[in-house]
Amino acid sequence: MTSEPILEVRDLVKHYPLTQGIVIKRQIGAVKAVDGVSFDLAPGETLGIVGESGCGKSTVAKLLVHLERPTRGRIFYRGEDISRLSGRALKAVRRNIQMVFQDPYTSLNPRMTVGDIIGEPYDIHPEVAPKGERRRKVQELLDVVGLNPEYINRYPHQFSGGQRQRIGIARGLALRPEIIVADEPVSALDVSVQAQVVNLLEKLQAEFDLSYVFIAHDLSVVRHISDRVAVMYLGRLVEVGTETEIYDHPTHPYTQALLSAVPVPNPEAREHRTRILLTGEVPSPANPPSGCRFRTRCWKARERCALEVPLLAVPAEFRDLPGPVAHDSACHFAEERDVVPSAGPTRPAGADGAGVRGESGDSGEVPGPQPPEPGAGSGEAPPEWGAGA
Amino acid sequence: MTVVNEPSPHPATEAPAEPLLDVRDLHVEFRLRDGVSQAVNGVSYAVRAGETLAVLGESGSGKSVTAQAIMGILDSPPGYVTAGQVRFQGRDLLTLGREERRKVRGAQMAMIFQDALSALNPVVSVGAQLGEMFEVHRGLSRKAARQRAIELMDRVRIPAAAQRVGDYPHQFSGGMRQRIMIAMAMALEPALIIADEPTTALDVTVQAQVMELLAELRRELDMGLILITHDLGVVADVADTIAVMYAGRIVENAPVHDLYRAPAHPYTRGLLDSIPRLDQKGQELYAIKGLPPNLMHIPPGCPFHPRCPRARDVCRVDRPPLYEVTDPGSVADAGGVGGGGRTSACHFWEETLDDE
Structure with missing residues (x-):
């Protein structure tokens, strides 16, 4: 800053x-x-x-x-x-x-x-x-x-x-x-x-x-x-970063689940998108889980998650990496994963409220379409994808 | 208010089999103290078994009122169906008596409401509310009905159904409440379900669960589904065809892929352009200027003309009929020779379609 x-x-x-x-x-x-x-x-x-x-x-x-x-x-x-x-x-x-x-x-x-x-x-x-x-x-x-x-x-x-x-x-x-x-x-x-x-x-x-x-x-x-x-x-910040860091390079499983669940106005996306369906419900804030609060709904949760509260900091494995992956994420097993489906071709944004359409189709930052992950999307819990560090 | 005859958007050649539900030229008005509100002005749409029709529109576009008229749960007075037909499984529901309609409702067509908390009775246990369907329509005993209620709750994946049936x-x-609403709607395995904004009050992760469940049950029971919503994202995920409503009229009718690829009505185009994107940061959003019209004073000509970037003189005078759209890029209509079921109520649909 x-x-x-x-x-x-x-x-x-x-x-x-x-x-x-x-x-x-x-x-x-x-x-x-x-x-x-x-x-x-x-x-x-x-x-x-x-x-x-x-x-x-x-x-x-x-x-x-x-x-x-x-x-x-x-x-x-x-x-x-x-x-x-x-x-x-x-x-x-x-x-x-x-x-x-x-x-x-x-x-x-x-x-x-x-x-x-x-x-x-x-x-x-x-x-x-x-x-x-x-x-x-x-x-x-x-x-x-x-x-x-x-x-x-x-x-x-x-x-x-x-x-x-x-x-x-x-x-x-x-x-x-x-x-x-x-x-x-x-x-x-x-x-x-x-x-x-x-x-x-x-x-x-x-x-x-x-x-x-x-x-x-x-x-x-x-x-x-x-x-x-x-x-x-559940009362805590789990991931903080710039708009690009969070949306294009999320590393916390909750952020990934949240982003993957957003319905995107593009019918082409429905066949080949990976949707992480969370099971269960948000626990009561009167009695939050020990350790990581997301662990009761997280598909990556292990013993460590119940014992140790993950701190909101740049995860150790990304600390030396330059670029957008290195941002604060409160997860012991943080991993990058692209979950935002493309919303189709860029539509030019209008110039003002008067209904004039500008010709400014800027698509510089669109991440390329991701190959579909086999098996995921319909099941209850997505498969493990690499165990991290 | 001038009356313009709109051609039926359902030519006889279109449907191979009779659709499950065929709404024709439906008109609904509300007679209020300070005037008559024209809520629905000649809506026609059809749903086949196993098909999902999304009715898209903003508040006040008449999408929910149309659904209430189809279900026969319109508050009357002040609401009156003044013209049209609702053909369901070959019968015109509007000509049936009260008792006959009541037998159709729940057993053959059911509705899922937006706000489950106010749609459910707060002083009756969910088990009794679910069981009531079987008691009233199927004549089951209270005990047997309770057993069926537990099965239903299991089916919509409410954990520990047997323990929670008395909650x-x-x-x-x-x-979970929305799951109970879904369970209640599908209790008697109806042929048609109308879901009025079923996930609007829910968080995205829960919304994804509920939509998944609804789609699965629809496939399993081969039901027709009318999904009423204002969310273009949800529509893109589940719909087969889309009817876009504005000021009590359908302004565009299209298969889902065609509509998002190339909208043929300026209103649809404006809606698509005005939603922010998840996959990139945009510049300024396109905003449709102005406000939706007051239904007591719908503008003459095309009702969208005061807000339309394409409006010309003819739009202010002539109400556009639903033109058949020939779309060369269409998936459903290969070659763009027409007959793909696309319609648009815009005098300049060709320009709108080509505009990129």
């Missing part, structure tokens, strides 16, 4: 206590929603966090914007530990880290006008916009996110899902933050509208020099928008 |  990170997260832990008894509450355990997560966010960067439901990715988002207090661990914003702040100091930091929520239907107050919703942050931080200027500022924001500034007096129910998400984004931008934490911002939207909002987020990032923590379960969207990607499983 | 829906995970 060339520049100083804007956000550093170290060993972040969030446990929700499980209690028994009504009058006298005793703690009988804890849901380990986030259990030791560390990452950096560079200025102007987009870090994607992917994982299945229940893996703790939304809890990470809440911790970052201080909607929840961490049980342990630290969050540094520009070198300053903000995880224990309160009062005025916290308020000042919060201005710079804002959030966009998933559900545009429930995250906007139905009884407030759009102007009041977007302007509400100014009530809390009046130093950003003096009273007389607020209306103009809100209208500017509406314009920035592609809504008609005259809609300022309308109510949320008068807008479609995509428009509501734009309102949510405008609210996130109101205080001119440096970091935006977006928790599944496009997953409630239709395909054609999703593309509009993704493009808007990218445009805003360039315009306002924002850093994004982009949380989603849709792996294609995350690849599209992210510079770096972190894969999360 | 309630909330005690199962999302993927």
Whole structure:
């Protein structure tokens, strides 16, 4: 990383206590929603966090914007530990880290006008916009996110899902933050509208020099928008790397299974793709497996996996290799495997939302089609492919 | 609203045998307090035994309403079927009485819903809900029905079925609940299953398991399957043919390989271009401008024209019929002489097809 990170997260832990008894509450355990997560966010960067439901990715988002207090661990914003702040100091930091929520239907107050919703942050931080200027500022924001500034007096129910998400984004931008934490911002939207909002987020990032923590379960969207990607499983990060490292050179078996399960819009791929079907279900975060948390569903698991917690680091066998294989992966038996099926020929991307099609078919990075692996794809557990080091 | 006669997309020459389900020119409207919403405006499609038809569309395109009308579970009022036929195994279901329809539903055609948690009864054990199918339709005793329920749960690979048969829906995970929905739909081995967004609420790894199971059972029982979805990835994995819906109409009909290789409608093309790719990092995404139309005020002419990059004057006035598409590159239609079953409701389908 060339520049100083804007956000550093170290060993972040969030446990929700499980209690028994009504009058006298005793703690009988804890849901380990986030259990030791560390990452950096560079200025102007987009870090994607992917994982299945229940893996703790939304809890990470809440911790970052201080909607929840961490049980342990630290969050540094520009070198300053903000995880224990309160009062005025916290308020000042919060201005710079804002959030966009998933559900545009429930995250906007139905009884407030759009102007009041977007302007509400100014009530809390009046130093950003003096009273007389607020209306103009809100209208500017509406314009920035592609809504008609005259809609300022309308109510949320008068807008479609995509428009509501734009309102949510405008609210996130109101205080001119440096970091935006977006928790599944496009997953409630239709395909054609999703593309509009993704493009808007990218445009805003360039315009306002924002850093994004982009949380989603849709792996294609995350690849599209992210510079770096972190894969999360049961409260821990299992693999972190640049978008190319994770998608084209995954070394953690969970990442490989996740990527291989994504349906690709190319019917040609269905005959010769290797799909790793995981068996079983995600264990309860109240009682995670010992050692590696993925071992109960992993086809490579051995005795060592139950005893030793694999650390998130560049695996020893790749440490001296140059290139994209050498990235952080929390697996004792990390191995590279190409699992992403080709989505067919590159379609030229459109130049803008006006329906103009550019002629920019860049296919420089497409990995060649992989030969099909015999036997895999239909069975429960894929065969062993080489035992590694 | 002007009425335009659309030619039937099913010429008599097309089908060697009568399809299992043949929907013809179906119209559904919702009579609401503030107006009439034209949800389905002349939909025709056919499914043969053993075939998977994917109905693709965004929310509000009428794909689920069509399915509800076929199943006969449309909320009425406010929803009314105003015209059309639903021919199933040679009979027009819309002319049958309530009791006769009820016998068809569940036994010969069944539906899998998106949200298993709200589709299952939360205060009845899953075993009793599964067994009810056998009690009502087959007249089995409660005990025998329970035994059949356990067999069904085994068949959809729910671990420890005999122990879990008395559990309630909330005690199962999302993927397991969807398996129970599938078990319930296939309990009486129907000829046709309609799956309405069966995996939308599930994670990708679970989605892969559930789709695999569904495909396997479909093969085993040689059922027809209508898969309703907005996910172009899922469609590419399982469908044989695809019907793309927009504003209550089918805008394109094509075999799966042809549709992805060369879409013949600008809407389909826009959808395909607007999804980010998994296998490479793209530049800016293509986005279809604007919003889907309000079904109370569907634009005149081609309903897609306000959002279409190809729209010309004729599109604003003339509603395009479903043109038969001759596609030289087609797999199903060798030589591109037509008759491959491809149709497109676009005046300029030839240009769209050639555009690369």
